[in-house]
Amino acid sequence: MPAYAYIDGVPALTVNDWCESGLTLDMFKNDSKRGYLTILRRGVRGETVIDARSIRRADRLRVIERVMGRVPREEHRALYTVDTDREAEAFFAAYEKADGGRLSEETVRQLTAKASIFNALGDGLRRQTERRAASGSKLRKGAYWQTMLQWHTEECRRSAETYGVAVPEYTNARSLERAFRAYMAEGYASLLPRNMGNDAARKVSRRAENLIVALWRTNDKPFAARVHELYMEFAAGDTELFDRATGEVFRPEDYRYKGRPQEVSCSTIRRYLKNVLNETAVYADRNGQFDYANSQRPKHVRHNGRFALSKISMDDAVLSRKSTRGWVAKYLCVDVVSGYWFRPAYTVGTPTLDTVMEAFRNVFCELTELGLPMPAELEVEHHLMQNIEWLPEAFQFVRFCSSPTEKRAEHNIRSLKWGTSKKQGH
Template structure:
């Protein structure tokens, strides 16, 4: 085959011409087609110098001549045809646009379909509530959606977009799961911005969630929560409130903005300002309405709301709720110490150890421990777990007090009294079971202590006024008695 086969000698516009024209088009000022035509003619005539920014090589006009050696003159329509070719437009857009703009407008995207079971995957994202507070500030919200049912199962609000907002959303989601007796969601997809710090711990695959996916930065179309946020805004929020939309929208979703003439020329007048509490209350009501609205796929779920789908389609393979692990990662942390070998102080309340056996796990001469717990809606502890230097020790239970005034004691006081006596009985049994045996000491030739000799102590008599069950066996469970003498109280305090 001759070497002339497949070359571009017969083409008026060669591949080199096309690359030069497109390179001129992607200059930082993004010239029009007519300007590109003028620059091309100036270049081939030797009036304009063009060089490669990457290599520094200067383009030679002699490489852009016709068969007679004359500068190749391309018409303006030819230049436009080169620039308007679809393949050329793709390359030009790649060179001119930023990563996010090109990714969303030109790049192919993944095509997916939904799942079958709720809580199989959670998708999370933050949003700024569209209406503003005084001063132009936004309320920041974080939502957790169930992918299949589209229900919002976790809500958190704050004045700042920070870690507290993320943790608050997780806590709210797991409180809902605990109330309904569901398991831990199998998978989760999250953003990079606020979640990347949890990659090695809470959001490590298999630690809490079996499957974890971090979406690419600024890739909103990958994260399903973005689409659900948009659907919520254009349906429920737009129906219930004014000023929900964009200035560039058309029709009912357009929001007009009025510019204020001042020195900066960048101030816009809002219609109305709201308080933080008003915006949060409105959004919570909207979320409740969203969850109880018919699921958009009525062909698959006829007559069922999003909440109905969530409850009816729970994935049967979910792991049970693990509050121990959750408390460690997203719970409150309190440094405390063990008091009187029996209690710790957490959140301004006393908590019983499960028993004196916990003391055996402590380091020598170290009673300091760390308590972790998940707070409820009011911020109060639920289950409290103790650790010492990242080693789990115990799950403690609250100390329930009883009324010392006998005339005012109720049934709850009697139950609390009995429970506390059980703690003391358990403690006394532990002491008896682990009592240190007595030994004698001395030299092999002249022992100073006779192991046969017993130490005599004066007898101690218990008062005859004590109830029989208290004076007989300190290991037995105590029962309630209508009156508590000082002797009884002293025994209880031992």
């Protein structure tokens, strides 16, 4: 009697086993064509492997089980499985508050446990959604959030034994849903208390930080030690500072703590100056706009894609030869990774919204004709695309470029113009 083979833990049988059970090859072909079974691996001479659990016709399954025995069912898995999130632990352990302090060990353990529980809830939601979709139904969110709240409450009540720290509970399903969605959207930072790191705990106030950054952005490009020296002289009343634009003279009394200059070390000054937001804000003033545009723009730190159709870019270009009716322009779309050019849309004169729609139509027609999926990200210019409301519905990500130099289509147009087109004499 033939026995089930296991492929990655899934019980399977070959077409030969199917025929030996009393079924015919035509039955297998018809069931496969109509989606009544799933093929795990193609083969020749009857060695095609079938997923035994995927056989949907009861009459076929009875014949097979009469010869090969009952098909082993999938073992029941717990709805939620909690695993300690080491990345969350590293994030909270390295988190630095505005005053330069770190989170306590107990707070790190509590936030790590909270993140691990949310990860388990997210994995359970994903698996349930996939199972419902496979069966042709949808998950009822109202009942689901109540079930999630019950499980979360039980997990929090035994968190002191499991994680060594108590995790706070949520009083209702709506609060849990808001916190869970914020965690899915913002990540670990959403779990930090909202009042953590506010001005009450800052060594340097917002106003003092802005003054320090203003001292640092002068044309002589001072070092952090010089900025610290100037700030302490101003706080002590030995140096007068004023706003160049308005003429306002700054009062040292506004930058003191309880009537005396607040002692700020040079390392604290350097930490505020090297903050990503502050350093980026003053980089152009210290080093020039050219250096900023060619080294600090987001386009200089992005990575190339790995898969075709992960990102497409659209732009217009003017042909090198003028027609009798005027200059001919084309609006085209290119796949960033593969460099594939979709069929462009041509027009005489400046491209309009109708030209853009024709270019989109060409893209969608080619995708359908070639059997390709929808691109994940669309990169476009702002002035022609800003009024197209359906772009966020068609593409997962839509990027409106802030400058022409960061648009990938510009790079491809330049390489096409000075490469293939120039070699062909265009």
